[in-house]
Amino acid sequence: MLTPEQSVVAAILLCLAGAVLTLLVSRSKTVAGWLAFAITAGSAALVLSAVVPVLTKGPGHPAQFLTMPAVGFALRIYVDGLSSIFLLLAVLVAVPAALYSIRYMKHYADYGVGRYYPHSLLFLAAMYGLLTTTDMMWFFFIFWQLMTLPGYALIRYEHRKPENVRAANKYLVMMQIACAATMVGAWFLAVVGATATGSDSLKYDFDTVSANLPAMLASKPFDTGVAFALFLAGFGIKMGMWPFGQVWLPDAHPAAPSPVSAMLSGVMIKTGVYGLMRYFLWLVPPDAHANYPLANWGWLIAILGTVTLFTGTMQALKQEQSKRLLAFHSIGQIGYILLGTGACMALLPVVEPTGNVRLLAAIAFFGAIFHVLNHGLFKALLFLNAGSMLHATGTQDLNKLGGLIKFMPLTAVTALVASLSISGVPLFNGFASKWSIYVATIQGTGAAKYLAVCGVIAILTSALTLASFIKFFGVSFLSRTSALVKQQAAKRSKLEVCGLMQAPQVFLAVLCVALGVVPALAFQLMGAALNSSRQGFGTALANAAPMTSTPVAGLETVNNTALFAPVALAVVLGLMFLVVRAISKLGGAQRRAAAPWLCGYASEAECHRYVAHNFYGEIKRYFKWLGGSPAKKK
Amino acid sequence: MTSRETLAQLKAKFGPAILRADLPADNRLLLYVEPFAIKPVCQYIFRDLDARYVISIGADDRPFSGQFLVAHDFAFDRDRILCSVLTHIPADKPKVDSISDVVPAANWAEREIRDMIGIEPVGHPYPKRLVLPDGWPDGSHPLRKDFAWNQVPEGFDEEREFKFDEPPEGCMVVPFGPFHPTLDEPAHFRLYVEGEMVRGCEYRGFMVHRGIEKLAESVLTYNEIPMMAERICGICGCVHNVAYAQAVESAIALRLPPRAEYIRTIMLEIERLQSHLLWVGLACHIVGFDTLFMQSWRIREPIMWIAEKISGNRKTYALCLIGGVRWDITPDIKTELRQLLDKLEAEWKPVVAAVLKDKNIQARTSGVGVADKTACKNTGLVGPVARAAGVDIDCRRDHPYAAYDRVDFDVITADGCDVWSRVVVRATEVFESIKIIRQCLDRMEPGPLQADIKDELPVGRLGLSSVEAPRGESHHFVITGENNRPRRWRVRAPTYQNLQGIPAMIKDQQLADMTISLGSIDPCFSCTDRLETIDLRSKAVKVWTQEELVKMVKARKA
């Protein structure tokens, strides 16, 4: 039986081997696709075999695989609860994405898959590595580059389009800056810190740095501050935090093939969140808390999160290209995660006799982590939906879409689920995580005054998100059938994507609904995860145990101030639905189909369709200064 | 300047190009010019002499002179002159220089001439079909004399669809009308909308098929026409009726008994009262203020009753014949009318005071539907729309008719150029009308109602008449003719010009302002559509049942 650490390394090696194998068989798109899927699934099984024991029985021990003490170089892998959650997310998205790719990649007539599957597998391997390595320098660098370079190749997959190459270049530059910032930060802590307490063969290791930190925080508060600021910048770039996210993310995500977009947005940017949580909350040992201005970092991150969520979503509202719209929403949703994390950090150090505030800190953290998971699921789903639309119609332009629900009912239903999820509609997963963030920020306002305002801006932004997805879903699937869709439908026998592409969408949609109706599952999972990562502030968070969660009764905060029982809600809503349906049949009215009314003279035409461009003109006008408006067509 | 001085100036400028000039009265000027001079003369009159463009008329004069006739009417408001510039066009070459590029207000009128008479306006900036229905074949012109009033043109195609312009880039098209809650009559606007902003529009109107002008020239007689004329408009029961009678009277230089003139004045003002109150109500309804809508209609209702008492009808008064009126104001009615005016004044004052103070209505109407002085000049806007832009014109004072030269009243103007100013102008004009009616009641002497007309009316005379309808100047042009009916009768209702101002008014403003902007000109589509074309199935009079209509629509769809 492999230890969790060995399993992860095995998964990484499997992916690396798979990269070579898929390159060899890349002549056949089908064979390469199925092979890549098999390898992804195999690696996922390995990762799951690592994650499950960690979450059920607690973590193992860090394992060292390659050591070169001369240069402070060691591949040290450690799978704890926090890593497990992110690993879980990675496999939950990677497997559907790999399955989706098999048929999806066939629609690229001019591009082979030789540059696709190998890179995707390398990309996945890098994510496994980055989420488990404890080396803050060299292996961090290696995994980071292993993620960045294949990512670069994937983004410029359609390299004959100059805008894709530009997007990829931007991505590459930003990732290198982020890499450098993070490494310089680690250098600050390791080298400057190491001289203070004597050298170690694993001087860049997480545990070494952590052990050295108390002394350094006491003696060199400024240097440590700089290091943490660099971490924030580095991971901030990766996750798409304002103002860095706007630079690369909206260009990169739409350029990549849709399954890759799903991976980029669903998982890749979450590694930034992982890094942020790991470094800010797990690195500092409990005895150094007095010198560590956690609350100030929390303040900064919560504010940055609020700005990120508002700007990202407001810019998303202006978009008219499906994947670009989704990419901007990734920024917006990352803002929620940042706000949760920041609120947690701001509230955690507050000492107060009832322990209420610590409870809220834990709720905020749960909200952030849960939102990481949720965003991964629904955003991946949305990118797959966008991919299906692209596959069916050949365009990302929402202005040219309309009425797809008639031709692609299944994709439409999954897209509706994802749209409602991201908008935070109750009984879908996005609501439960946002609910936690709101509870924490608003109640936490007693300890940190600004948090309630942040929370309310988050509520406002959630209405913006809703607006944006009403538009996204409405103009593409509902509205009237557009000329382009009619033309495509006439050309092909059916527009709906095949079963191989439907399955991943259905899988993700089911997860979204399941986590929405039974969020207690996720909370129990996260509770287990925190229990298996008792390091730094993790211990405090694990001890807080702020929620009672049972699948049927739902969630309730321990202090009884907030509760959410989705099952009861679902039952009542379902019953009411049936009642209303019965009322509607009372009169025995006849149904008849007719075309919409156009004032009696104009006949239905493409020019009468109210397209995406027209939506929310007033709001767009007021927030023009915020940027992100799509470029005018020549 | 008098008409003689104006003529002298024109002669000095254009010399021999002016073939002939008639001065049938001090305030009329008929100018016959060479076809090539029509454009420069009009430009000179419109730009240099600063006259207001009124209307262009085309007439098929071939049976009489062997030529087509084109006339452009202008009004010198300060000098109280109505002027017509006429030219004859050879029958074999029905083409005339378009004046629309120098007189933009002539745009519709020239297109109408092109549709109805078939005289091509050469150099017209937008020579698109205006009046004829979608299915009407090209090259068939219903107002030509050789086109029978009940003829169905060959090649009429029910299925033919009108070819609209392409919307500008980035705009969608919101169809507005013909069936829309705000439009009480059919008209179709294609609004080019970007988000909530209107970027332009295309108008397709003239949907009410009546053929009134054609009927007047071919079927009706002089004294039957007033009864038809008052049915031109859906709200005004006597403006067109009076204007037509006056045009004929002006052509034959007939003087009216004074009492008839007072009665005409009173009825015209009663009509203005009910129309303005109606409009204030409708405008409030358009912006969602239904309480004031209901209240102003409640206040209006007694006016309808008194009109009914005078004429027997709430709306179609059948008031005028050539040379007089048919109804008298009896002493009973006089008393009642006085009481009514007092009550009306007392009720209307608080409403106006409330409206003028209301920030809510102001917010919806200020800065909306702007038409400034230049727009008024170029598009020939008239009535409250022009007066709200500070253009001080009012036919009652500028081209006095009936008894308006014997009463005192103020011409209300405002200078906001927007819908709000139009609200103010109309709401305040109500008091002026009350004032005028009171003066008429005071000054009216007993006397005959009808002038004696012994002989047949002379033939080939031109008559022009302008009446200030509630919506603005209503202009009628008449050429007297044989068989006890005019050769040509052209009606230009105020909406005909004001509607042309709409595209500029609604451009670059909110979609929500479209309805109130349109409402602010108090559009009367039936006035505009008066002549359209004859009933296509007029030979077989038939009442269509609902099933048949549905079947017909379905057949069209299929």
Add this chain to the structure above:
Amino acid sequence: MNLLQPILLGLLNIVTVLLVAPFCEGLLRKITARIQSRQGPPVRQAYFDLLKLLGKEDIESGESPIMQRVAVYLSLATVLTIACLVPMGFSAPMNGAGDAILLIYLLTLAGVCTLLAGLAAGSTYSLVGISREMMAMIALEPLFAIAVVVGAVHAGSFRLDTVLNGAVYGEGFPLSGIVMFAVLLLSFQAFVQRVPFDISEAETELMEGPLMEYSGPKLALFKYAQQAKLVIYSGLFVTLFVPWGNGLAFPLGWLVFWAKVFALVLLVTLVAATHARYRIDQAIRYFAGLLAVALVALILASYGY
């Protein structure tokens, strides 16, 4: 766990809302008519209208009739579910199933159903109305949220029985509570979609906006949902801001609650009858102003004022 009481109370709330909603509509019409010097239809006409519509032909104009049906059913279903979250003379029946945040989001969901229905119908005018309604919702949702949040901040809890019991006033009438009272009063017409804020439906511009393509039973359900919303929002307003006497023993507390609700309906009627409709940009500016005030109130609340 005792389930009987919440079920009975829930049923009571649902039935009451279903019965009272058309009555309020009828009352509103009658009073409006009187203000406009009209006779007005009898109050029971509102019930007849709904019944009549239930039997009329149901025309489905969209690309996806199923979507239209689901959206319509869900619209009223959500509203009725919300009815179970509001204490109407008794404690909130679903007190144990959700908190104030859920309430905020369910109210949004009720609006979303209308939007989805309009989108599914696909008419140009519907979509214009949807764009407007959504813009208004963006401003209105946070307004209501802030009112609730101010209550939650003062009470330190999101529980419905705590928040919907005049929690905005905390202890001793803090300034923030009074400000929020004023703010919500000033925006109340918008929540119940009456003049001057019935922008998305503007009959004279958009011909009922999202509802334009609906007829027969679907229109009946929409109208029903809209009428129920008036009752529910009035109930929410009463419990949030005018809680006095709600807690009295039955039947006194019950009577006091409904008396206040009817008073609020009357106020809505009066305001609707004396105003013109605002344009969407004016409305948004107005809401934005209120939102700014509300944010200040929130900050005040977080400092305990």
